[in-house]
Amino acid sequence: MRIGHGYDVHAFEAGDNIILGGVRIPHNQAFRAHSDGDVLLHALTDALLGAAALGDIGRHFPDTDPQFCNADSRDLLREAYAKVKHLGCTCISADMTVVAQRPKLSEWLPDMTRNIALDLGMPLNRVNIKATTSEKLGFCGREEGIEAYAVVLLDETPIS
Numbered sequence: 057m058r059i060g061h062g063y064d065v066h067a068f069e070a071g072d073n074i075i076l077g078g079v080r081i082p083h084n085q086a087f088r089a090h091s092d093g094d095v096l097l098h099a100l101t102d103a104l105l106g107a108a109a110l111g112d113i114g115r116h117f118p119d120t121d122p123q124f125c126n127a128d129s130r131d132l133l134r135e136a137y138a139k140v141k142h143l144g145c146t147c148i149s150a151d152m153t154v155v156a157q158r159p160k161l162s163e164w165l166p167d168m169t170r171n172i173a174l175d176l177g178m179p180l181n182r183v184n185i186k187a188t189t190s191e192k193l194g195f196c197g198r199e200e201g202i203e204a205y206a207v208v209l210l211d212e213t214p215i216s
């Protein structure tokens with residue numbers, strides 16, 4: 057088994073929606089980012105790369121590369137996971153936490169979970185996303201941005 061942890065933050069700017077877990081969510085702000093700013097998928101991608109000792113998302117998809125301008129983070133997630141699987145590792149558990157004062161995310165969690173399970177080829181009962189506020193404390197509490205944490209478990213049992 058290999059464990060991986062990921063963390064990401066994106067700040068808000070003017071806008072009318074955000075993308076989290078591949079789901080477009082109406083909001084009175086947007087993420088300031090080179091890609092689509094999907095902070096949840098970025099944390100998850102980093103956790104997968106971390107568990108496989110493959111560095112981080114910035115190494116594989118540099119934000120200085122115009123190729124990744126407005127990139128769909130689901131594409132980046134799938135591409136990163138393909139590299140992980142190439143090493144013989146399979147993700148068997150993923151647990152994530154999104155910290156956001158607003159918008160309220162509970163109604164969107166099932167769609168986000170389904171997107172991630174699809175992209176990683178995992179059953180729904182091995183993918184979990186939690187949403188919490190930060191009780192109005194810190195930058196999340198002031199609604200300046202959103203942060204996300206992810207933990208994954210990889211199985212590298214050789215196929216015999």
Ligand code: MG
Pocket residue numbers: 064065066093094095098
């Ligand atoms: Mg990011």
